[in-house]
Amino acid sequence: MSRPFKSCESPGAGTTRTNFTADELLHFTRLITMGQLSACFAHEIRNPLMLIQGHLRLAEKSLPVDDPLQINFEGICRASRRIEEMAKWLLDFSRKRTPQTEKFDVAELVSDAVHFTQPYFQNQHIDVETQVKPGLPPVPIDRWQMIQAIVNVLQNAVDAMTGSEKRVLSITAGVDGNRMQIAISDTGTGIAAADLPFIFEPFFTTKGEEGTGLGLCITRLVIEQHQGTIAVQTGDSGTTFIINLPV
Ligand SMILES: Nc1ncnc2c1ncn2[C@@H]1O[C@H](COP(=O)(O)OP(=O)(O)O)[C@@H](O)[C@H]1O
Ligand SMILES: [Mg+2]
Structure with missing residues (x-):
């Protein structure tokens, strides 16, 4: 039986859980160590x-x-x-950076995020379709934070399509009034209704030991720091995350 199409807005700031278990914190610090070690590795x-x-x-x-x-x-x-x-x-x-907001080209932002995720796409046979309207105004963002925010959504899209026959990842960007809208769609499993309210919560994951449950929480944080919003629409044929940023 097909599930009805569902959607959800990220809950506003202040609703995020802030008390973590020792196991969660340990996992978190292990990820930080991993990040530091891979930077050393890249250097060496x-x-x-x-x-x-x-x-x-x-x-x-x-x-x-x-x-x-x-x-x-x-x-x-x-x-x-x-x-x-x-x-x-x-x-x-x-690299550790002081947050810095500057007007940045959205086409470049999308292309950087796709570039970063490329190794993650390897051997997954995913069609990446990017449609960025020409002549879009630049948006005031912290480039590196926003790349991180989009990479997290792209990685989830890839994860959701591993069992799908049709694997299309599409990214569109355009202006709607005074908002820049970036939509990222996949043809993956969709999100179960019971999970939907929790996906932006830290450490919520349905990927067992493979997941960290930190991706969407970080994405939401970054987007809200930019006075933006993130919404999700999901169903049997896949999921779309819609990011809105002030122009
Ligand atoms: N595109 C998607 N398709 C299906 N499920 C998704 C998608 N994006 C996020 N999710 C769900 O949201 C959960 C939380 O995502 P995230 O915070 O990135 O953590 P993680 O990817 O480590 O599990 C995922 O475990 C998954 O259940
Ligand atoms: Mg993730």
């Missing part, structure tokens, strides 16, 4: 990577240009550049 990986690339260039030069092995070198070079780029993104993302 650069030296051996430079060494590999240097040796590769030497070996490549010592081969005749028409040597069949040249194609293998090209492949290795491309892969190592990809690692370098990912390490750079990771370092950039994890």
Whole structure:
């Protein structure tokens, strides 16, 4: 039997649970440690990577240009550049920053968020459709906070589609009056009616040990700090998160 279409607005600030269990706090600090370690890892990986690339260039030069092995070198070079780029993104993302609001282009914001989530999309065979209306006004945002907010929604969309035959992630952006509206839709499982009131609560997850339950809570926090709102519409054919930000 198909579930009716349901929707929910994020509850206003002040309704969030603030008393956490020792287990939740322990998990939270473990995630922080993980983040710090992966930033160290991204930093440390650069030296051996430079060494590999240097040796590769030497070996490549010592081969005749028409040597069949040249194609293998090209492949290795491309892969190592990809690692370098990912390490750079990771370092950039994890850097501690003073919150800073500036007018930012929405097309760039969406493209950055998709770029960050790309490794998460790998092997998932997801069609990503982005439709950002041309000529949109820039929005006053903290770029890095807002990327984080959107990445969290994108990751959830990917998670929700792992068992779906049709896997389409669509992101649209346009202006509605004096609000910028960014909608992120997936063709995933949808959200059960019983779960819907809790999805923005910290540590609420239906993903067992795979989930943290922190993504949407952080997303809501960031959006509300920008005087925006986030709403969700969900049903059997998927879920749409609608973010509204003042222009
Ligand atoms: N696009 C979505 N489709 C289905 N369920 C979702 C979606 N986004 C969020 N949810 C539900 O909201 C819960 C909380 O999400 P989140 O705060 O990001 O934590 P986590 O992803 O770690 O579980 C998820 O466990 C899931 O049940
Ligand atoms: Mg999540």
